[in-house]
Amino acid sequence: MKDVLKKYLPERAVQPTIQLIQKHRVQLQIVGQRKTRHGDYRKLPTGQVKITVNASLNQYKFLMTLIHEFAHLFAYEKYGNSIKPHGIEWKQSFQLLMLPFLTPEIFPNKLLPLLAKHFRNPTASSDTDAVLSVALKEFDPPNLKNYIFEIPMGKRFRIENGRVFTKGKKRIKRYECTCEHTGQIYVFQPHAEVEPL
Template sequence: MSIETLKKYLPENTLPFLKNWFGPYFIHIKITRERNSKLGDYRKLRDNSHEITINSTLEPQLFFFVLTHELAHMLSFEKFGHRIAPHGSEWKQTFRNMLVESISIYHQDLQKIILEFAKSPKANFMASPDLVRYFRLKDNAGGHVFVEELEPHNEFIYNKQRYILIEKLKKNYLCRNLDNGKTYSFRGLASVQKLNP
């Protein structure tokens, strides 16, 4: 896929950054269906080209953020060699520099969150509560909320099963499955469909 073809997935004015980062490398970019386990990934192919996959359902700013994350893998491996840790200090420095360089691409209310994240980039998007909250706000329109926004005794649906919030633990939330009676611990940033007001 060419950089030009990527335009429909990206915010405006990203192409100069991508052309600079792509440089002389041959990169296969595959747009995939939504995957719950990951937003994107990177791997080097046997012919020394590179492959990046990204979920097609990501909104443009998140798509660009994930693409930047994956390109940081490629650039750090190319610069420092393939013996470095995938999310080690070399990748963090590369990703940090790319985020700061392209900060103007992001909406103003997101720039502060990105710059804070860039101080110590995390390997997993879900490890940054501020980013998760920012990019999941649109879910609220369909009745989706974070578990941390629920009150005790609120009922909700998660993975097509009904639950009730019992109480907040130290970091997580204790909930009972109303279909099988078992209790489960939920992360505060789990996205669920609220059932009762």
């Protein structure tokens, strides 16, 4: 297990992660990229807990996703199944579990202040925290995509499902973009990744 996790986690995070997995008898499965989620928590009919994490994540997002899923386990064990999936009980569990990992030995110094701010009130996905999302993206392998905020107004771009849009004006935080095929206007987060045309 150690050799496998070394490929996906910061080196100093490997041993504490193994201890969590073994202590709670979690079945960890590293899976191919899913478009709708970075990870998943499930309690199997046998009673065992299964956590899946996307293999495509960089080491810092992989760690955060794995601990995010462990926070579901902790919250449900402590408070029962009637809690909201990303409610206060989950947030407190996530904060508690992430705290030992928020060190310069595990995360780069440039990420630590952003992580500290994010974990004051963690969200269901780090992708909704635009500043943190952009900072974490710097550790991804290079690709041909840009963020919406980098695309000039009036220029075309393609999203993952193949649809083509033209970037329009900025609302308070999001950008209005017109779908070329339907003429409908959609709003995009500034840090949504798209392929410029």
